Amino acid sequence: MVDILIKNAYVLTMRGEGVGMIEDGAVAVERDRIVAVGKTPDIEKNYRGADHIFDAKGKAVLPGLVDAHIHTSLTLLRGEAQDVPEIEWMLKTMAPFMNYIEPEHRIKGAKLGVLEAVKSGTTCFGEIGSDMAQIVEKVFIPSGVRACVANTINEIGPESRQDPNKPYIFFKDIGEEKLRESLELIERWNGAAEGRITCMLGPHAADMMSKELLLRVKNIAKSKGLLIHIHVAQGGREAIQIRLKYGTSTIRFLDDIGYFDEGVIAAHCHQASDEEVALLARRGVRYVSCPSSIGLIDGITPPLALFLASGGKYAALGSDQASGNNSHNIIKEMKIASFLNKTRHRDPTILPAWKILRIATIEGASTLGLGDAFGSIEVGKKADLIIMNLKAPHLTPIISKPVRNIAPNIVYSARGDEIETVIVNGKIIMENKRVLTMNEEKVMLEAQEAAEAITSKAAEDYMRADSHLAKAARKGLL
Amino acid sequence: MVDILIKNAYVLTMRGEGVGMIEDGAVAVERDRIVAVGKTPDIEKNYRGADHIFDAKGKAVLPGLVDAHIHTSLTLLRGEAQDVPEIEWMLKTMAPFMNYIEPEHRIKGAKLGVLEAVKSGTTCFGEIGSDMAQIVEKVFIPSGVRACVANTINEIGPESRQDPNKPYIFFKDIGEEKLRESLELIERWNGAAEGRITCMLGPHAADMMSKELLLRVKNIAKSKGLLIHIHVAQGGREAIQIRLKYGTSTIRFLDDIGYFDEGVIAAHCHQASDEEVALLARRGVRYVSCPSSIGLIDGITPPLALFLASGGKYAALGSDQASGNNSHNIIKEMKIASFLNKTRHRDPTILPAWKILRIATIEGASTLGLGDAFGSIEVGKKADLIIMNLKAPHLTPIISKPVRNIAPNIVYSARGDEIETVIVNGKIIMENKRVLTMNEEKVMLEAQEAAEAITSKAAEDYMRADSHLAKAARKGLL
Structure with a gap:
């Protein structure tokens, strides 16, 4: 008995070195797994009795997209x-x-962020933040997506950062409480929802906690066989703090204390020197690059291409947060990632379409330590699939020779609204562009009300802080 | 008698220095012009009898987007x-x-390119290329869009560029023929279709024709009061040619012969030094920047922010061509333009959302010499308007205080598919996301067939040329 058959599609399997295209391809899914992949005539004859048959003529089927560093709760x-x-x-x-x-x-x-991301094809979320147990229970599990989550651990309280030019004051009790919460999260939710939830440890950043706590977290991760997901070299404030405390850079410091190995997912790293990027690659660190976010917040292109050129094995994309990006859309992120890296290195061959599609799928899954489980369309893998309608002016024409243009067109011309169907762990969570697991209207309405509640309370503080943006608002430019 | 009333909208008028927002705004259109703009209650009472009333609650109304340098015929x-x-x-x-x-x-x-661009909100096309009279007659006029067109003039024949390291051989007869065609285009079509068509002169580039012909074109433009639209400093091949011929750079050469003034629209300029960009600004040259195209083709961020910081008065965005971009979508182009310039200068304050929206509208129109006619929502201007639905997860929440987030959300999170209605010269050319002036299915089908005809014939030559992309295709990466 097969649950889902998708046929007549351009299937971008991500097998092999490139996109692993099968033209006139089909995919069969039984329960949570892919049970057959191949040419439609070969597959169809064995799986005619599927519950759901998608005729994907003129459409592309891809592995679900991986957004490996995201804070949906800030949407x-x-x-x-x-x-x-x-x-x-x-x-x-x-x-x-x-x-x-x-x-x-x-x-x-988080509900709004997940809704937005699912609608543009994201099936796996590398979410880091506070109140993660609640977000897992109330958002990730019911929405049907896959999530690799960590509660952020730090020793920062309201009094910690009075003067950014002095070492932050750490509060041990806060660190203990956050570590306890993290461990509870792992205990309660790791592997939950038929394996859709994976828990990690999330030390916030090297400047946000003591060396002792950093090392304790590292040891717990090792002993429990869990990955660590940490912000690394994420900007000027962090650099000042690490210099004040340890007289070196973040990456040198973390390397000195033995932090870097294949057990670590490092996000950002835009404050790293070229040598430090090479060091991360050499240590086998997994890297999540958030080009739009860091472009918008810092005016810097984070070193994705450089990391790969330095021998980095696993790299992924992240959309970070909607207050600094300002969207959760991996389809758009692929073009921006490619362009920012091409211009950073003044080399248009960098991060070609086929490569960035791999980074957004199989290599993204591998960065999160789960490349064996999902991220490509292969028999035995979890069925995380998206169907994308290519019948649109901006994806026309479809050409197979001399060069098959589907991958470039998805990366450089698609926008995210072409995604029609989203399947996670063998379950259809979006069909005909409607998310089945969430009440879209309600999610947007509640987000609107909640945002108004926060912003009306904060408006006075915000204007008093007098940022460039507040000044522009005051001048009526917005 | 009023033809169109749009009410209850967020109206981004582009009046003043910023986006000129009117909340709960309305716009009334009579024949081809805007006759009233203001708060809905004030406007509505006088214009209840409009033929078409759009209730744009939860939607934004903007001036139509300007794509000031585009080659739709290469789509x-x-x-x-x-x-x-x-x-x-x-x-x-x-x-x-x-x-x-x-x-x-x-x-x-061209039909496909126009269809694609209209669907993402472009109303004005700065098209340069061959066979322009045909494209005007068969595409721009019937599709209902506004276009500022030029036939490219050059003296290049099939034999001209045998060796890129020797000066190109120019063919006078080709130049004469192309100049003649250009003048015919202007004679026949300038001001046609109720003023929707504006003609310019299009000397291809400084390396593609003799100094004599360049100057002749310049003089004709002056005597006829027409703008010149020319590719300037567009890369390594051009730089080599100009060096070989004149012993200097493109911009120095063109300045030496008195080419630069307010009558010139210069596209690209990514091969310009900072001093040369300042020179262009000083001369009053109008600048069209194509960030995605030049990012993809050259791995370079063209100097949009630098041009403006150097005192450049008029700047616009262009999508260039679909074979190198690879889309015609000014909504997406705005985000990429901002990010590429922020990272080029390592300054996240560069090209803020409100500014890039102006560049894509009123400043774009001004770059094409038509800022008095359209590009903002003001009484007396031509009614080129788009209505954009903000009710989507990726544009939620809508916040008015402390900072009105509509402009940033349009620039940094929209994708183009939010455009519902497109009005050009007072005519509705798209409604409910369907283009009324073109048969979308037919345009896509004919484009597909035409593309297959070209690519199947060219496939062998293409693979023999053995580009990086051909190699990738051969390896099966695509």
Whole structure:
């Protein structure tokens, strides 16, 4: 008995070195797994009795997209923090809101972020943040997506960062509490929802906690066989803190204490020197690059192409947060990632379409330590699949010779709205562009109300902080 | 009698220095012009009898987007030319097709390109190319869009560029013929279709024709009061040619012969030094920047922010061609333009959302010399308007305080598919996302057939040219 048969499609399997295209391809799914992949005539004859048959003529089937570093719970602040100097982003455009964000706001934000991302083809979320157990239970599990989650651990309290030029004051009790929460998350949710939920440890960043706690987390991760997902070399504030405390750079410091190995997923790394990027690659660190977010917040292209050229094995894309990106759309992220890296290195051959599609799928899954489980369309893998309609002016014509243009057109011309069907773990969670597992209207309405609640309370603090953006608003430019 | 009333909208008028927002705004249109703009209650009472009333609650109304440098006739080659070294793009991925492109292919390509662009909100096309009279008559006029067109003039024949390291051989008769065609285009079509068509002179580039012909074109433009639209400093091949011929750079050469003034629209300029960009700004040259195209073809961010910082008065965005971009979507182009310039200068404050929206509308129109006629929503201006539905997860929430987030969300999160209605010169050319002036199915089908005709003939030449992309195809990566 087969549950789903998709046929007559361009199947981008991601097998082999490229996109692994099968023209007139078919995929059969039984329960949560892919049970057959091949040419339609070969596959169809054995699986005519499927419950759901998708005729995907003129459509592409891809592995679900992986957004490997994302904070969906901040989606409510979309459009309130950009076009400001790096130093202002956290202090003058994000911080004013933070005091007014309640746990229920994070859940409403996460629902909105997941809805947005699913609609543009994301099936796997590398989510880091606070209140993760709640977000797993109330958002990731019911929405049907796959998530690799970590509660952020740090020792930062409201009094920690009075003066950014002095070492932050750490609060041990806060660190203990956050570590306890992290361990509870893992205990309760790792492997839950038929394996859709994977838990990790999330030390926030090297400047946000003591060396002792960093090392404790590292040891727990090792002993439990869990990955660590950590922000690394994420900007000027971090660099100042690490210099003050340890007299070196973040990456040198973390390497000195033995932090870097295949057990670590490092996000960002845009403050790294070329040598430090090479060091990360050499240590086998997994890298998540968030080009739009870091482009918008820092005006920097993070070193994705450089990491790969340095021998880095696993790299993924992340959309980070909607208050600094400002969207969760891996289809759009692929073009931006490619262009920012091409111009960073003044080399148009860098990150070609086929490669960036792999980074957004199989290599993204591998970065999260789950490349054996999903991320490509192969027999035995979890059925995380998206169907994309290519019948649109901006994806026309479809050419097979001399060069098959489907992969370039998806990367450089698609926008995300072409995704019609999303399947995760063998379940159809979106069909005909409607998400079946969420009430779209309600999610948007509740997000709107929650955002208004936060922003109306924070408006005065925000304007007082007087960022470039606040100034532009005051001048009526927006 | 009023033809169109749009009410209850967020109206981004582009009046003043910023986006000129009117919340709960309305716009009334009579024949081809805007006759009233203001708050809905004030406007509505006088215009209840309009033929078409759009209730745009939860929607944004903007001036139609301006794509100021575009070659829609090359749309059929989408996805066949990218991820290759700059030197290969023209010679190894474009040239193999060029011998097989017939005039009818250009028309079918142009229809597809216009359809694609209109669907993402473009109302004005700065089209440069061959067979322009045909494209005007068969594509721009019937599709209902606004176009500023020029036939390219050059003295290049099939024998001209045997050796890229020797000066190109110019053919006077080719130049004469192309100049004649250009003048005929102007005579026949300038001001046609109720003023929707504006003609310019299009000397191809400084390396593609003799100094004498360049100057003749310049003088004709002056005497007829027409703008010149020319590719300037567009890459390595041009730089070599100008050096060989004149012993200097393109911009120095053109300045030496008195080419630069407010009568010139210069496209690209990515081969310009900072001083040369400043020179262009000082001379009052109008600049069209094509960030995605030049990013993809050359791995370079063209100097849009630098031009503006140097005092450049008029700047616009262009999508260039679908074989090197690979899309005609100004909504997406805005985000990429902002990000590429932010990272070029390592400054996240560069090209903020409100500014890039102005560049895509009123400043784009001004770059084409028509800022007094359209590009903003003001009484007396031509009614080129788009209505964009903001009710989508990726544009939620809508916040008015502390910072109105509609402009940032349009620039950094929209994708183009939110455009529902397109009005040009007071005529509705798209409604409910369907283009009324074109048969979408037929345009796509004919484009597909034409593309197959070209690519099947060219496939052997293309593979023999052995570009990076051909190699990737041969390896099965695509």
